[in-house]
Amino acid sequence: MSDSSPLPPVRLHTEAELARDALSTPLLSRAARLARWAGPDTRVDAGGGLVDEQLPAAAEALGLSGDDAAADASEAWRVAVDAGLVEVVNEDEGTVTAGEDLALLTAGSPQDVLAVWLSAVETVLADASVPDLDGLVDEEGEVDLSALDWDPAGEAEFLDGVLGNLYLLTAGEDTPGAPVPLPALAASVIVPSDMGEPTNDVLEQVSDAMMRLDDQFRMLEPVGFVAYRPVDEALMADADEEPAAPVDDTDVSRYGMVRLTPLGLYGMRARLLEAGYAAPAVGDLADKGADALLDGTAQFPPGAAQAETEQWLQRRESLAAARELLAAARGSDAGAPLRRLRCQQALSLVGASAEPALREVLDDAELGGLARVWLTEHGAVDVPAPSEAMVYWLTIDTVAAQLAAEGNSEELRALVEGLARQHGGFFDAVWRVDHPATADVLEAMGRLHPDKKVAKEARKAAFKARSQQGG
DSSP, X not given: OOTTSOOOOBOOOOHHHHHHHHHHSHHHHXXXXXXXXXXXXOOBOTTSOBOGGGHHHHHHHXXXXXXXXXXXXXXXXXXXXXXXXXXXXETTTTEEEEOGGGGHHHHSOHHHHHHHHHHHHHHHHHXXXXXXXXXXXXXXXXXXXXXXXXXXXXXXXXXXXXXXXXXXXXXXXXXXXXXXXXHHHHHHHHSOTTXXXXXXXXXXXXXXXXXXXXXXXXXXXXXXXXXXEOOOGGGGSOTTSOOSSOOOTTOGGGGOEEEEOHHHHHHHXXXXXXXTOOOOBTTTTTTSOHHHHHXXXXXXXXXXXXXXXXXXXXTSOHHHHHHHHHHHHOOOSTTHHHHHHHHHHHHTTSOGGGHHHHHTTTTOTTTHHHHHHHXXXXXXXXXXXXXXXXXXXXXXXHHHHHHHHHSSOHHHHHHHHHHHHHSTTHHHHHTTOOOTTHHHHHHHHHHHOSOHHHHHHHHHHHHHHHHHTTO
């Protein structure tokens, strides 16, 4: 992803809901319990980790048992230290005390709780970028790093790229929050976008990436960042081994399924913002002016644009909101047609009490057409008929807005065909319209119309419009 490319807007849960989710995550709740368990006899090593002799007691305090109990307790302790829940008092003696941030979990604001949780996430992400060191310990108990092919920066960049793509998929308007198959997610960062059929070497890289991600997502789930269905163990069995039960090779979920949780979506957005990305969230514009709303939602998907507008309107009286929207919709710049389209969509959400604002702009060259549309749709009486010039101007403005919003879409193609079919002599009249986008719209109509004769008429009209405009 490019840090200059705007990301799709996401719909976040409230901070109060997210803070409750954070407090209930297994890893943060364990870290908090260990911070409260620690006392004068607790000892840490030079790196701040709990000494091995005290790991069994820590595991018992957490109610953990089994082979992974000590490792899970050690991880929870590291999170407690890194998140400020525990503070090392004396490094030489290895003594600790409760950290200042421990009290925030019970007495702080939702933002305070989420800040602590984000610190925990950073610890887990750092750990997830470290490869499995089993088998690399020499006879003296030291890790033989020379035998490890590991690029720390590259591994962190790989995981960030995967999580960035998962964010894009999670924020999608069509299937928000739907689980993503692990093979597809791995391929999204491995397979070049211009590659047709992946080579065997690329497929092997995807397979290796899946195994790495399987381990990493297992680590990220206890902190509440992702919901993860791991890779089926039967897929990783030796070829000579018989599977314990029949397996369905067509079931893609066997290869792992992952999605960002609502908490993970919040956390990933926070990380993207810190890294300099434009990562909007629905509700960001609720306290801004109408100009910011119309410009900010210009490239939003329809559902997100409506949700953002609804929140904006909830904070305002209908008549005042309508006047502010109409004032912000004026302009002859390239973005003005799309602003007017968003204004029209926003006005469709206000009630009849906004009628005076629409009547005030009936004689406005830029707003009179959309005002008539709104008044007619709301059953108003005594709505003056638009002049032919206003109808053509509004047509150009509408097509220009659709071009800006959707490009050469099928919906726009159908609109273009309908305009040419319904209005006899359309192109002979429309090239004279005094609108900055007239020539561009007619050129687009020439590209989009399937009838070669009609398309030629549109191109000729575009030439006349551009000549009239001095271009």
